[in-house]
Amino acid sequence: LMYNGVLTTEVTASADVFTKATEDGKQLFNVITITETTDPIITEEGLTMVGDYSFKNAPKLDVLFVPSAYDMYSQVHNENIVAFIRERDKETQYTVSNCAGAQLIGESGIADGKKIVTWIGGGEQLQKDYPKLLVQDEYEVTYMEDGKYISSNGNLASYITALELVEKMTSPEHRKFVESYLYLDRLQDWKKGE
Template sequence: MNAKQWRVGIFLFNDVEVLDFAGPFEVFSVAALENGQKPFVVETVSEKGTMIYARNGLKVQPDFSFDTMPKFDILVIPGGPGAREREINNDKVITWIESQMKNVQLMTSVCTGALLLAKAGLLKDKMATTHWASYERLEKEFPEVEVQRDVKFVDEGNVITSGGISAGINMTFHIVKRLVGPQVAQGTAKRMEYDIII
């Protein structure tokens, strides 16, 4: 009998912070059970499915558009200039994030992706974190969110937010540990040569 597999969707957009999505992509993709089976299938999605230009010009071709994507179990909403300056004002994106909440087991954000979750109403009366440079913005614009400072991530059950950029890696290890156990998380960290306390 096969172990459970989770389908992970990572949202991409122009000026997304590279490590915000590449960090979780790497952790989820590298994670493997003792028998070699992969517990996570990782795919990318953007609004239109066309090539996106990540921060500093990295070109990425998403797997799906909003219209062609499958149902995801875990959704990762990264941050970056594109999130806090443009996507937060993109009604189609905010409505899509809000609508995905009823489909996914875990809704997650990295860095200023938390602003998009807050705008979609998903952080109401919850504790959350974001990049340190955006603590005050999150508090000011979304007073219903209980902002947590100086933490790598905040787990609120079905919603998990992480701090800036590399903190998304810590959050993803936490998810791996939570869903498939500390041994798999430890093994993944070892393969990645990433120092983490599991």
């Protein structure tokens, strides 16, 4: 899902992980982007992006990634976005939120009674706004899974939700291959040349 003000990383992290082919070159997933209309959107970082599909013509989804923006007010108050999430959740195997995307999950009501985590500093307000969610301590929890609902603190932690889910949908071996392709080990334990 994409909309104006979306954090680019939270769109590209899932795409980065799920578009990687297997070691023998087999493409496992069809990764698409969806926007409310066919109009281009502008990300938080100023990139202009055009969705592959709009709400009207998007195909059936196995997974829906719900990203965030720094200012979620217009998204949470956009009934079209909230209704799209609510409707598509009926068909997904997994619905994933990163960062403040948890607010859209809360507004849609789809994960009432489920554990969820949000951006660091946003948990208390999320719990006040959506008391039916079981909001986890975002200072202690980076990634949360409760049934088909997966969530993270967002930004680069969006790679965690994508990697955990790609492993669930494929195998630990494929996840390791994707991680090696992304040089994840180097990001975690990098050394500066002298």
